[in-house]
Amino acid sequence: MSNDQRSHALWERTAPSPPQTTKLTGDVAARVAVVGAGYTGLSTALHLAERGQEAVVLEAAEIGSGAAGRSTGMVNAGLWVMPAVLKEKLGPIYGERMLYLLRDTPHSVFDIIEKYNIPCERRRVGTIHCGSGRKGIAEIAERARQWQAIGAPVHILSADETRDKTGTTAFPTSLLDARAGTIQPLAYVRGLARAAIASGARVFTGSPVVVIEREGDDWLLRTELGSIRAKWVFLSTDIYTSGIVPELRGGQVVLPFFHFATAPLNPSILRTILPEGHGGWDTAMTAFRTDDAGRLIIGSVGALRGGGTRIHRKWARRRMRALFPQLGEIELDYEWYGRIGMTNDHLPRLHVSRQNLIALTGFNGRGIAPGTVFGREIARHICGELPLDAMFLPISPVRNAPFRSLREGYYELGAQIAHLPPAR
Structure with a gap:
């Protein structure tokens, strides 16, 4: 995407084409304006459209161009933190709500895939x-x-x-x-967009929002070529937020995460690696899975830029051989990386800064299943089905993450050091 071979790589090559969209031109009115065409934003638009609500999605670049189209594709239940931490951090009321909501989130993703016949290499095997x-x-x-x-x-x-x-x-x-499984993540988010449009939502790409302002009882969102007037605004851009609301970016620390993919493996070798199609990851932050073409994909913390590219590429080969010696010589066909937004306690944040202006941030590496379900709950709230005090998260003020720049540099450099070959 955007002529960057390290942004989406394999997923861009193997995903079905996105639905046809255009830039926003002229003035548009809708009940809800959603900013960001990722899992959560498009899930919100889809569930609003299913309820007969006018929803317009504004995406600065392309559908899935942020974190949604770059992930490993694990459809996992819950968050990175353990269930007990939800109760400890959120208290008994919100902790119980989150546990109940997140317990079966993969089912919601796979149900949408089945309902709208989304071709995304679905593997519902755990x-x-x-x-x-x-x-x-x-x-x-x-x-x-x-x-x-x-x-x-x-x-x-x-x-x-x-x-x-x-x-x-x-x-x-x-x-x-x-409960869990894997999907082709960019194919899934493009399928969400297609389903939302078919249900009545409108999606505009290449349309970054430059101004959000209150005008009477409505919100006015201006792009370079047009505007949207809406009763509600949902900001779903996470750390890919542009300058319109910079504090949403400042509330998180960026964790870079990369992936490498091999050429399709020989069938005799492929049968010995994750033979039932499971996705896997370990407690040291290494993810590994295969795709439908028989490629082995591995991911970990780090950015593919500067000297990090060579370090992480060599690490990927070593790690693949350490896990699966039967691979022999490894040819890497694809490499890409993106950014994960991390909050201090690894929990998402719900922000309501002004009337009918909502933002959700901090997915902490669990965007697919939680993000899809969070979008459904945001839609329910906007439709009046779910009062604000009955939501899955309490309202949080927007605060800058302490020592954010220093910590981000530490994570990127620390990943390079961790991925250097062991001293002999």
Whole structure:
């Protein structure tokens, strides 16, 4: 996208074409203006349109051009934090609401895919969270205990069971989550856009918002060539927010995350790697999966720019061989990276700065399933089905993350250091 070979790479190459859209020209009126065509923004527009509400989506670049089209494609339940942390951080009321809402989020994603026949390499077979080291083993056991306590279908796998499911002997234990699965993320977000448009929403791309202002009882959003007048505005741009509301970007620390993909593997080798089609990741922040063409995809923290590109590329080859020695010589066909917005407590934020102006930020690496469901809940609120005090999150003030620039530099440099070859 945008002539950047490292923005979407494999996903851009293999996703169906996006629905036809244009820039916003002239003046448009709608009940709801949604800014940002990612999972949450398009889910909001889709669920509004299904309820007969006029919704217009404004996207500065292209559908899925932000985080949505760059992810690993894991459709996981819950957030990065464990269930108990939700109650601890959000309190008993909001903690329970979030747990109930997030418990079955993958079902909501797969239901939309089925309802609207979205071609996105859907694999509804579960994901495997692998324990790495003593600390990782303890984390897996505790995650299983907490999820099982609320009835989630998660199971601890032994070393042998983990080997059989993943094809690697690198992990002594893992957590199999039967609720989850994988998709082609850019294909899914483009499918959401297509479904929203078919249901009555309008989507304009190449239309960055330059001004948001109150005019009477309405909001006026101006782009370079047009404007939208709306009763409601939902900002769903997260860390890809432009200068219109810079404080939304300042409230998070950016964590860069890259991916590499091999050429399609020989079928005899492919049968030995994640043979049932699961997606996997470990407690050391390495993600790995295959796609429908038989490519192996690996991802981790880091940015593919400057010296980091060479360091992370070499690490990817080493890590693939360490996990799956049967690969032999590895040819990498694709590489790309994006940005994850991280809040201090790894929880999302709901902001309501003025009447009928809502923003949601801080997905912390869990955008697909939570983002889709959050969009549905935002739509319910706008339609009057869900009062603000009954929402899944309390209203948070917008605050800058402390030492943000320093921490972002630390993460990028620290990832390069962590991915250097071990000293001999």
